[in-house]
Amino acid sequence: MKSILVKELMVPLSEYAIVNEDATLSEALDALEKAQEQFDKSKYRHRAILVCKKNTNKVVGKLSQLDVIRSLEPKYEQFMEENNSPRAGHFGFSPQFMKGILEQYELWFEPLKEICGKAGKQKVKQVMHTLTAGEYVKENASLGEAIHQIIMGYHQSLLVTKDEEIVGILRLTDIFKEICINRRKTHQT
Numbered sequence: 618m619k620s621i622l623v624k625e626l627m628v629p630l631s632e633y634a635i636v637n638e639d640a641t642l643s644e645a646l647d648a649l650e651k652a653q654e655q656f657d658k659s660k661y662r663h664r665a666i667l668v669c670k671k672n673t674n675k676v677v678g679k680l681s682q683l684d685v686i687r688s689l690e691p692k693y694e695q696f697m698e699e700n701n702s703p704r705a706g707h708f709g710f711s712p713q714f715m716k717g718i719l720e721q722y723e724l725w726f727e728p729l730k731e732i733c734g735k736a737g738k739q740k741v742k743q744v745m746h747t748l749t750a751g752e753y754v755k756e757n758a759s760l761g762e763a764i765h766q767i768i769m770g771y772h773q774s775l776l777v778t779k780d781e782e783i784v785g786i787l788r789l790t791d792i793f794k795e796i797c798i799n800r801r802k803t804h805q806t
Contacts, residue, residue, distance in 0.1 A: 623763050624756035626795055627777045627785035634666045636741055638677060642688060643737035645680055665774060667786070668745045676776060676783050678745035679752075688744035689736045692722045753778050754787060760795070763787055 634652035636645045645666045653662045668678035687693055696718060710718075719725070725732075751770040754763045756779045766775055767789060777785040 621760040621795065622756070623754050623758045623760065623775075623777055623787050624779075624785070626760065626791045627756065627787045628663075628791070629785045630667075630783060633786055634663055635669055635676075636666055636680075637671055638668050638740070638742040638745070639671055640668075640741045641737060642680075642685060642739050642741060642744065645741050646685070646737075664788075664790075665786075666741075667776075668741050676748070678742070678747050679774075680741055680745045681773065684744050684746055685736075688739055689732045690724050692724055696722055748776065752776055753783075755779075756784060760792065764792060767792070 632652070632655070634645070634649040636648050640648075645668075649663060649666050664682050666680040667676050668680055669675055670677045749770075751766060752772055752775055754766055754775040754777055756777050763775055766772065772789070774786050774788045776783050777787050
């Protein structure tokens with residue numbers, strides 16, 4: 618793992634969907650679709666949108682597919698606040714309990730078209746994931762170090778830095794692809 622460096626597998630920042638923190642969710646999804654159309658490095662499509670601070674190129678957050686879907690139903694925020702838990706689903710709740718929450722909070726009761734219409738007007742900064750120190754990796758770090766960060770932080774990707782500047786993104790899908798390629802190589806010898 619030490620022979621493979623992060624910069625060899627990362628997607629350059631220039632090939633990724635990036636929006637301003639004041640963009641709407643609708644604008645962010647448009648940027649994601651455009652980036653996916655232009656990205657041909659891999660069969661794996663982008664699943665996140667990077668968010669920059671207003672009037673700068675400084676990445677301050679990430680908007681994942683889960684963030685977008687969660688934002689469609691704002692009542693999840695109410696549930697999370699009342700139960701003091703950002704990740705209530707990780708507690709092993711029974712299917713009956715989960716269904717009870719769905720009904721009690723009337724989650725997903727409106728037609729999807731209406732839900733999407735309302736959510737599309739939200740600002741990205743309201744629903745984005747703010748980055749933590751554990752979501753950055755140096756471009757010359759080993760693949761093993763990056764994998765360790767992803768596993769320990771339960772991340773889908775890491776932002777790649779050169780000096781203090783973000784130069785790319787290392788996605789879990791690209792790491793998995795590299796593992797599969799190397800597995801095939803060991804079976805061929």
